Amino acid sequence: MSSLNQALRVALDNRQSLLAELHAQGTDCYRLFHGSQEGASGLTIDRYGPQLLIQSFHNSLDRESLLALHAQVNKHLGLETLLVYNDRSQGNSRIDRSDAVYKADDAALEDMVGHEWGLNYRVRGRHAGQDPLLFLDLRNARGWVKDHSAGKSVLNLFAYTCGVGLSAAAGGASEVCNLDFAEGNLAVGRENGALNPQLPTMAFIQSDYFPAIRQLAGLPIAARRGHKLPSHVRLEQRQYDLVLLDPPAWAKSAFGTVDLLRDYQSLLKPAVLTTADDGVLICCNNLAKVSMEDWRDQVLRCAMKIGRPVRDCQVLTPGADFPSLDQQPPLKTLILQF
Template identity: 55%
Template sequence: MPYTASLSDLLANALAHRSTLLSQLELEQTDCYRLFHGSVEGVAGLTIDRYGDLILVQSFHKPLTDEILTIIRRFYADVHPGFDLIYNDRSARNSRITNPLPDDQVAAASMPRVAHETGVAFRIQARHSGQDPWLFLDLRAARRRVTQLASGRSVLNLFAYTCGVGIAAAHAGATFVMNVDFAQSSLDVGKENAKLNALGIRPRFIQSDVFPAIRQLSGLGQAQRVRGRRLPPFPTLEARQFDLVFLDPPRYAKSAFGVVDLINDYPALFKPSLLATRPGGTLMCCNNVAQVEGTAWLAQLERSAAKAGRPIRDAQWIRPDADFPSFDDNPPLKVLELSV
């Protein structure tokens, strides 16, 4: 690869550019962050993250050569001596991890670990049955904002994954937290995260397709049959409104209950989430599709809110921290804090 001669310099430059942020994160009791964001910092498709005492290297465009891996290992052995470094090649179809590990790295890759963000402990594992890390680091700024808002409030965390937002909210003093996700395996990690922290409440973990869950919570209701066809079973939930609702859907997903489509139909999820947010509350919306332009997306949400009779009173952008730089200050992950 043409960048081998300068890769060490690129890694060093990335670390230098993070110096101010890393000092802030240390004060916040955070030991997980992106060390190298290759798409902007010189090697497209390469990411390098720290999670506690783990360095996780991942390639998304093409496998790394042994030469490249050796350069990376040597660099971070000096920066973080004693840390385990695990490489996941995710360049194959569907981003599945394909590279076998040397025998001496298998145990380290599957070992349960703990990393911290703003003083909150999270379960981390380099390799597990899923594809993605158990804590998405680009969402840190949004989780930080949740911790600033959550004290004394009820919180609904939709598409909760491993419940990072919900656990952070409970840790910050939320009075009630409900996490909703379709994958029980992700919720199980969320339950482990809850046990790792001294929480003042016991968060709820709801295994459900988000569509029937949010329709019930919003008061819109979810039918058990559509056009004579019986829908899959789903948990029964009472309608209620929350002080803070966090909506972080995937780019695209299809189920018997509806289609998640962040490009063409964000309002399908936005409207019931808005109705489940109490008047005067906060709705935080995420969109991770790079080609969605922020101003147009906000205008779409404003139109949807007005049509639902719940206009947006104020909107603030929450931008990722400096370890997720972007070429044009328009990062792929867009997060809006909406006062409704």
């Protein structure tokens, strides 16, 4: 057995009890191999319902290794999963190689349904974006929202494919609003809603983060220096009982720059102001180079500075399928009670 297959076997054995727990709660989307912490940096193996998504970020997998990993996972799960291999080591995950083994079967690339916390989610092995349609390390946050959203108004910022919004709707939220710049992301969010017809309808706002959140917070909108203020969605000032802030690491628009390393405060301040008194703000930072301790101090200072001191702050860690040897996982999540 190769060293890679040995590492995968250890990872699968370590997940035995977790997988049983996840299956019992209605979840079949999870990480089976977290290479950076389990012996193969740059390699991830994820299950999305009937699909097995293998991705390499540093070095391409050779034919034999890819087939061996797929067979090993199938044997362990007792399933015949549909394989999709995205080699992202060259910066492009959507070009297959000439060898037929690297070409995913047509069946593997069809629209499928995965499940988490008993909810249905659209999954695709390949789509217009680079990343999977459901970020698995945020599963615990979606579960927390599902358990704590009854009767609450919920605002899901940087909503991506609206998994947090769907969880809030399933938890009995009185109102759910998903906000994202990309219409393609919200379109998947609408698909997710349609896949769960028993849930109330969610609202969707396509907008750049800065003009939308600043209007909701009652703050003026400013364009980036040297740029004319573009047209934007008009929103009324208001607050929500539960707000989720999960921004990308970096992005730039005519309205401002998302920079989790140098300027988290510009994202956080209006989100705090949009959170109701006695409300909850869940904020995330996915930069590995930022320590939890430093970021948490920064978040608490920012809230205090704008007159909204945090009454309680909890740390929410990713699931056990995302192990962290130094207990500093890249995704950091804080639950702030005002």
